[in-house]
Amino acid sequence: MTQRNKGILTVVSGFSGAGKGTIMKELMKKYSEQYALSVSATTRAPRCGETDGVEYFFKSREEFEQMIADEALIEYAQYVGNYYGTPKAYVEEQLNAGKDVILEIEIQGALKVKKRFPDTLLLFVTPPSADELKKRLIGRGTETMDVIESRLARALEEAEGIEEYDYLVNNDVLDECVEEVHELIQNEHYRVSRNIEAINTMRDELKGFKR
Amino acid sequence: MTQRNKGILTVVSGFSGAGKGTIMKELMKKYSEQYALSVSATTRAPRCGETDGVEYFFKSREEFEQMIADEALIEYAQYVGNYYGTPKAYVEEQLNAGKDVILEIEIQGALKVKKRFPDTLLLFVTPPSADELKKRLIGRGTETMDVIESRLARALEEAEGIEEYDYLVNNDVLDECVEEVHELIQNEHYRVSRNIEAINTMRDELKGFKR
Numbered sequence: 001m002t003q004r005n006k007g008i009l010t011v012v013s014g015f016s017g018a019g020k021g022t023i024m025k026e027l028m029k030k031y032s033e034q035y036a037l038s039v040s041a042t043t044r045a046p047r048c049g050e051t052d053g054v055e056y057f058f059k060s061r062e063e064f065e066q067m068i069a070d071e072a073l074i075e076y077a078q079y080v081g082n083y084y085g086t087p088k089a090y091v092e093e094q095l096n097a098g099k100d101v102i103l104e105i106e107i108q109g110a111l112k113v114k115k116r117f118p119d120t121l122l123l124f125v126t127p128p129s130a131d132e133l134k135k136r137l138i139g140r141g142t143e144t145m146d147v148i149e150s151r152l153a154r155a156l157e158e159a160e161g162i163e164e165y166d167y168l169v170n171n172d173v174l175d176e177c178v179e180e181v182h183e184l185i186q187n188e189h190y191r192v193s194r195n196i197e198a199i200n201t202m203r204d205e206l207k208g209f210k211r
Numbered sequence: 212m213t214q215r216n217k218g219i220l221t222v223v224s225g226f227s228g229a230g231k232g233t234i235m236k237e238l239m240k241k242y243s244e245q246y247a248l249s250v251s252a253t254t255r256a257p258r259c260g261e262t263d264g265v266e267y268f269f270k271s272r273e274e275f276e277q278m279i280a281d282e283a284l285i286e287y288a289q290y291v292g293n294y295y296g297t298p299k300a301y302v303e304e305q306l307n308a309g310k311d312v313i314l315e316i317e318i319q320g321a322l323k324v325k326k327r328f329p330d331t332l333l334l335f336v337t338p339p340s341a342d343e344l345k346k347r348l349i350g351r352g353t354e355t356m357d358v359i360e361s362r363l364a365r366a367l368e369e370a371e372g373i374e375e376y377d378y379l380v381n382n383d384v385l386d387e388c389v390e391e392v393h394e395l396i397q398n399e400h401y402r403v404s405r406n407i408e409a410i411n412t413m414r415d416e417l418k419g420f421k422r
Contacts, residue, residue: 124403130416156417162410167401183394184401190391192335192376199373205341206367 007036007095008188009117011103011110012181014125015158016151017136019171020104023125026178027102036094038103041067044082057087075105075112086113100185107161114164121188122165123181128172218247218306219399220328222314222321223392225336226369227362228347230382231315234336237389238313245397247305249314252278255293268298286316286323297324311396318372325375332399333376334392339383 014020028037041057043064052058059067064083067073076085086103094101103113114120127133137151167184171177188194225231239248252268254275263269270278275294278284287296297314305312314324325331338344348362378395382388399405 126413130413133413133417152417156414159410159414163403163407165403167398168403168406168410169401180398180401184398187378187391187395187398190378190380190395192374192379195379196374199370199379202337202341202344203367203370206344206363 005098006194007098008100008121008185008194009091009095009103009113009119010100010121010123010185010188011105011113012123012125013105013107013110013158013165014123014169014171015127015133015155017133018125018127019174019177020125022174023169023171023178023181024102024104026174027181030178031182034100036090036099036101038086038091038094038101040084040105041073041076041087042082042084044084059083074103074116075109077109102185107158107164111161111164119194121167121185123167123169123184124162124165125169125171125177128170216309217405218309218311219332219396219405220302220306220312220314220324220330221332221334221396221399222316222324223334223336224316224318224321224369224376225334225380225382226338226344226366228344229336229338230385230388231336233385234380234382234389234392235313235315237385238392241389242393245311247301247310247312249297249302249305249312251295251316252284252287252298253293253295255295270294285314285327286320288320313396318369318375322372322375330405332378332396334378334380334395335373335376336380336382336388339381 012020012024024037028035039053039055039057041059041064043059043061044056046052046056046058050056050058061083064076064085067085067087068076072088073085074088074091076083078084086105086109091101091103103110105113110120110122114122127136133155134152137155138148143151169177169180169184192199223231223235235248239246250264250266250268252270252275254270254272255267257263257267257269261267261269272294275287275296278296278298279287283299284296285299285302287294289295297316297320302312302314314321316324321331321333325333338347344366345363348366349359354362380388380391380395403410
């Protein structure tokens with residue numbers, strides 16, 4: 001009796017180097033009909049090869065601040081002097097069309113989204129082990145001790161708030177990881193709290209039938 | 212970084228005729244290594260062909276009441292003059308051995324289990340539609356109006372408390388339904404709240420590495 005109506009809003013976060021970008025790319029390729037990837041807005045300048053509306057929506061500072069004033073962003077933050085944020089209109093449009101929408105943002109932004117949309121699914125991508133994470137953070141042994149320390153500090157920061165997340169996704173074998181993310185999101189459609197309407201309809205039909 | 216240590220406790224409930232028994236049987240057959248099906252204790256007499264420890268643990272009234280006094284049952288209830296309950300020891304043993312344990316009990320019992328073990332996963336099995344449920348409840352047109360009415364009343368009762376459940380499982384095609392139940396339970400192993408220890412270990416390792 002489950003109904004497929006509205007899409008599921010999912011935030012994917014995780015440690016740098018955990019492979020979030022690759023997972024998302026594969027998911028979109030494999031199940032393009034089902035998902036929509038949210039594109040962030042930013043005030044930073046486009047880099048070589050970046051296209052407006054693909055990697056980011058590139059905005060002037062004035063345009064971005066107008067979006068803030070208009071409450072046109074689900075969440076936003078400043079990072080190294082630039083604004084980054086998630087435009088609301090696109091997300092709502094896609095959800096209403098039944099697409100599952102994915103935002104790839106860090107924990108602080110994720111928790112803001114969750115506060116505004118409490119039925120957001122929060123996934124956190126990790127490498128298979130602490131050792132593997134260390135290896136990826138250290139790189140090929142060419143990094144200075146300063147760089148290593150700042151990456152380790154960042155990894156610890158990136159895990160701040162992880163307890164608020166719903167699921168950990170282990171990125172060991174990419175294909176399996178993509179399937180796992182797909183399953184976790186698709187299973188959300190069967191959550192009782194997302195099917196209250198269908199349940200009440202069934203109850204009414206059973207009652208109506210009795211008379 | 213997810214760890215597989217303790218098993219997941221799952222309660223499966225659902226409408227009469229939704230096919231819970233068949234789903235459980237198939238699940239046990241297909242993934243016998245992973246699951247343990249809890250066997251209830253009862254004071255009702257064994258029926259022809261039933262074996263103690265298979266369908267039920269058959270107990271005298273005195274034995275059952277001793278189990279209640281010893282808090283040896285996770286939940287129990289009386290039904291048509293007999294006791295039915297879930298022995299605690301077997302469930303805990305299997306969970307500690309890393310098996311995912313399934314209880315097939317009705318909603319009232321399920322909610323008692325959830326209260327005692329808050330991380331219990333609650334699944335509710337339904338037929339694909341209200342119409343299909345009606346058909347199954349009415350049977351082949353040979354039932355009296357009284358029987359039909361009492362079945363409909365029972366279906367409504369069976370759905371009382373369904374909002375407390377985690378997921379609805381649609382029993383349309385049996386094989387798909389069995390896979391769905393398997394996925395829902397296995398995904399629980401990745402829930403953040405079940406991996407706090409692994410997360411803290413990773414944090415400690417990252418911190419330790421920094422010094």
